Amino acid sequence: MEKFFIHPxxxxxxxxxxxxxxxxxxxxxxxxxxxNNTDIIHGGRKFLPRTSEEFKLLLNSSKSWSELDRKMxxxxxxxxxxxxxxxxxxxxxxxxxxxxxxxxxxxxxxIKNFMPExxxxxxxxxxxxxxxxxxxxxxxxxLLINQLDNIYRLFVSIFDYFRNRRRISLLYDYSLANKGYxxxxxxxxxxxxxxxxxxxxxxxxxxxxxLEIFESKRxxxxxxxxxxxxxxxxxxxxxxxxxxxxxxxxxxNAYHAVSLMNKSKSGRHFLYGGYTLSxxxxxxxxxxxxxxxNTEYHLYR
Numbered sequence: 446m447e448k449f450f451i452h453p454x455x456x457x458x459x460x461x462x463x464x465x466x467x468x469x470x471x472x473x474x475x476x477x478x479x480x481n482n483t484d485i486i487h488g489g490r491k492f493l494p495r496t497s498e499e500f501k502l503l504l505n506s507s508k509s510w511s512e513l514d515r516k517m518x519x520x521x522x523x524x525x526x527x528x529x530x531x532x533x534x535x536x537x538x539x540x541x542x543x544x545x546x547x548x549x550x551x552x553x554x555x556i557k558n559f560m561p562e563x564x565x566x567x568x569x570x571x572x573x574x575x576x577x578x579x580x581x582x583x584x585x586x587x588l589l590i591n592q593l594d595n596i597y598r599l600f601v602s603i604f605d606y607f608r609n610r611r612r613i614s615l616l617y618d619y620s621l622a623n624k625g626y627x628x629x630x631x632x633x634x635x636x637x638x639x640x641x642x643x644x645x646x647x648x649x650x651x652x653x654x655x656l657e658i659f660e661s662k663r664x665x666x667x668x669x670x671x672x673x674x675x676x677x678x679x680x681x682x683x684x685x686x687x688x689x690x691x692x693x694x695x696x697x698n699a700y701h702a703v704s705l706m707n708k709s710k711s712g713r714h715f716l717y718g719g720y721t722l723s724x725x726x727x728x729x730x731x732x733x734x735x736x737x738x739n740t741e742y743h744l745y746r
Contacts, residue, residue, distance in 0.1 A: 449529045453660030453680055453700075455539070456693035457526045463688035467509060468645040472714050474507035479621055486744070488703065490622040495718070496745045498573070500619070517643075518615050520550050523720045526639055526692045539694065542729050546611040553614040553745065554601040554723055556594050572746050591743065598742070602724040611727070613638065616745045617718020622654065626713065628703035630659055630677060632670050635725030636740035637695045644685035645714040652708045655682040656691060659700035667735035668697040685713055695719065697734040 446460045463471075478499045479491055486492055493500050495514070504511050516522065527543060557565050571579060571587045579587065605612050633640050648654050659677040661668060677700060683691060693699055706713065722728055725740060 449533070451530075451533050451535055453658065454694060454696045454698060455526065455530045455533075455535055456658070456691065457529055458683060459690040459692075460686070461688050462643065462690035463513075463645075465687040468687040468714075470509040471507075471513065472645055474509055475503055475619055478503050479619065488622070488628045489626050490620045490713075492618040492620040492717075492744075494618040494745050495616065498569075517617065517641075517716070517718070518550075522641075522692075523548075523550075523613065523639055526694065530694060538732055539696065539729070542732065546606075546609055548611050548613055550613050550615075553616065553721070553742070554598050554612070555746070556590070556597045569746075572743075591746075594746070595742070598723045599726065602722065602726050605723070606727060612723050613720045614723070615718060616721045616742075617641075617716055618744070619716055620714075622703075622706060622709075622713040622715075624706050624709045626654065626703065627705040628701075630657075630672060630674050630700050630702040632668075632697065632699045632701075632730060632734075632738070633695045633719065634670075634738045634740040635728040635730050635734075636722040636742075637719040638722055638729055639720040640693055640695050640699075641716070641718055642691045643716040644689045645687060645716070646711060647686045648684070648706070648713060649708060649710065652706060653704045654706040654709070654713045655684045655704045657682050657702040657704055659702065661698050661700065668733055669735045670697075670738035672700060685715065695730045697730050697732060699730070 448458045448460075450456050450458075475493070479493055482491055482493050482499060484492055493503075504514055530539060530543065557568065560568065568587070568590055571583060601612065642656060658680045659674075660680050661672065662676055662678060682704065683689075693701075721740065725731065725737065731737070
């Protein structure tokens with residue numbers, strides 16, 4: 446079942462995007478990769494980014510994950526929400542932004558495409574190393590290369606702008622959240638255009654972990670990326686279930702949160718990601734926003 450909502454910001458909920466059996470295969474195939482991964486981000490969830498070496502091995506070894514990756518990378522999925530936005534009575538500022546430039550899909554621009562294999566391998570190794578294990582000289586090298594990578598993405602974004610184009614890249618991860626996990630009310634970072642959450646399992650009744658949708662009590666002025674909850678009204682909660690997909694347009698007031706997980710046997714298995722711009726220079730979410738909220742590109746290098 447597919448449900449589209451324009452209020453308080455455009456979002457689409459598809460209850461059976463994947464079957465329960467398919468979700469169970471995904472969890473089982475990724476079990477070892479996630480157990481061996483110690484990376485913890487945002488509210489205490491384990492995550493495995495699509496660009497990591499472990500995820501690449503998973504894609505090569507699992508037919509289910511390989512098929513899902515192709516499905517998530519399809520332009521059709523992005524356009525599923527965009528078409529709904531264009532066909533409904535959504536604000537003109539969104540429609541103008543979505544139609545102003547020609548969208549094209551490609552990997553996130555990176556200077557690694559111009560590096561010799563040896564240098565590229567060294568960079569990737571440094572990116573995957575703990576800071577305390579890297580010498581001061583290598584840390585300086587890493588920071589320099591990262592900055593050059595940021596400048597290159599900015600250059601590509603400007604180049605596309607003058608060619609009347611916008612480059613969209615899919616950045617996502619597979620995550621596992623356990624008891625104690627929550628997220629405060631926020632909108633997503635500037636460069637995210639369309640955000641999605643794909644749930645792979647169901648949680649126990651009244652255990653928390655629900656996606657909460659909020660609206661601002663005011664409809665004018667600039668919106669903060671991290672608002673005071675007293676300035677908001679909670680509109681609804683969306684509970685995780687196997688194969689449920691939630692897509693939403695990352696506008697300046699696309700406020701959402703995750704309720705505290707107060708118990709969990711298996712954890713909350715999900716994919717989080719977004720169709721993402723090369724930089725925040727021409728972002729949709731900055732329209733009507735009070736300040737910047739940088740995208741964590743480094744998590745996907």
